Amino acid sequence: MKLFKSRKTYYLYNPNTLSYERVYPSAKDRFFGVLRHLSIGIAIGVGIFYILSRTFDSPVESLLKKENKLLQTQYEVLSLRLTNALEVLDDIQQRDENLYRAIFQAESIPESVRKSGFGGSNRYEQLMSLSNPDLVVATTKKMDMLSKQLYVQSNSLEELITLGKNQEERSKCIPAIQPISNKDLKRTASGYGVRIDPIYRTPRFHSGMDFSAKVGTEIYATGDGVVTFAAWKQGYGNCLMINHGHGFQTLYGHMSKFRARVGQKVKRGEVIGEVGNTGKSTGPHLHYEVIVRGKHDNPSKYYYMDLTPEEYDRMIQIAENHGQVMD
Numbered sequence: 322m323k324l325f326k327s328r329k330t331y332y333l334y335n336p337n338t339l340s341y342e343r344v345y346p347s348a349k350d351r352f353f354g355v356l357r358h359l360s361i362g363i364a365i366g367v368g369i370f371y372i373l374s375r376t377f378d379s380p381v382e383s384l385l386k387k388e389n390k391l392l393q394t395q396y397e398v399l400s401l402r403l404t405n406a407l408e409v410l411d412d413i414q415q416r417d418e419n420l421y422r423a424i425f426q427a428e429s430i431p432e433s434v435r436k437s438g439f440g441g442s443n444r445y446e447q448l449m450s451l452s453n454p455d456l457v458v459a460t461t462k463k464m465d466m467l468s469k470q471l472y473v474q475s476n477s478l479e480e481l482i483t484l485g486k487n488q489e490e491r492s493k494c495i496p497a498i499q500p501i502s503n504k505d506l507k508r509t510a511s512g513y514g515v516r517i518d519p520i521y522r523t524p525r526f527h528s529g530m531d532f533s534a535k536v537g538t539e540i541y542a543t544g545d546g547v548v549t550f551a552a553w554k555q556g557y558g559n560c561l562m563i564n565h566g567h568g569f570q571t572l573y574g575h576m577s578k579f580r581a582r583v584g585q586k587v588k589r590g591e592v593i594g595e596v597g598n599t600g601k602s603t604g605p606h607l608h609y610e611v612i613v614r615g616k617h618d619n620p621s622k623y624y625y626m627d628l629t630p631e632e633y634d635r636m637i638q639i640a641e642n643h644g645q646v647m648d
């Protein structure tokens with residue numbers, strides 16, 4: 322209405338009446354007039370809105386932007402924490418492989434199984450359409466790696482629990498002490514490995530460990546087991562053997578006296594005989610062997626039960642360096 326009122330008034334000269342006559346606009350003219358004004362108004366409005374919207378964010382937009390920024394930061398933090406978690410898991414895997422699985426003599430889990438990848442490169446394709454795909458894909462990948470490696474690790478521990486249950490029985494059978502009382506280690510004569518032959522003076526493989534001791538010194542079974550041999554054996558003199566099960570056997574040579582019979586069950590620390598000088602021997606001593614799954618092994622590897630780490634180190638040194646083989 323206001324528009325109408327402010328509208329200019331038009332006059333037309335009429336030559337018949339010789340006067341100016343007022344002209345009133347038709348309804349059509351008025352309609353188009355309104356339309357024109359409206360169009361201009363809308364155009365200006367849209368223009369201003371466009372400029373403003375390019376310059377300033379709407380409250381919803383700025384809220385979304387803030388939220389987006391926060392989410393991105395959160396993603397970065399998560400990605401970092403996943404990296405840390407993977408490092409911790411890596412440490413656990415190392416310990417699992419080199420310590421726990423080794424203790425229980427479990428088969429090693431190859432790196433290719435522990436850290437195997439995922440098939441197909443388009444696994445993360447649906448994420449690639451995001452505005453920041455690298456961060457999201459990298460984080461998702463890390464999460465996938467973590468869950469897969471945790472699954473393998475958890476299976477490994479499950480297996481070790483089962484092995485651990487058998488371990489107590491097994492640990493009683495392992496030849497884990499020295500075969501004679503040797504607190505001050507003075508009786509350690511010679512260790513396992515290539516040594517000079519006491520008679521021929523040539524290098525020869527010594528398949529056991531020698532303990533020098535007086536004739537009659539008590540000899541102990543080094544683990545639970547059954548006596549499988551107690552008789553004269555070429556070179557070893559009076560010789561006794563124990564089968565400990567779990568692949569372990571021990572042999573005691575040059576004895577003066579047997580104090581256990583074939584077929585007898587013996588416990589760790591039980592007296593099975595006495596030190597002597599029988600067979601090929603250069604003086605009273607005990608020759609002691611540990612046989613693991615049919616092969617000779619270094620007996621000193623198994624003395625962990627009655628030696629402190631310091632004593633153990635000292636014994637290894639004596640056996641390695643000062644050793645005089647007595648055969």
Ligand SMILES: [Zn+2]
Binds near residue numbers: 530607609648
């Ligand atoms: Zn020997």
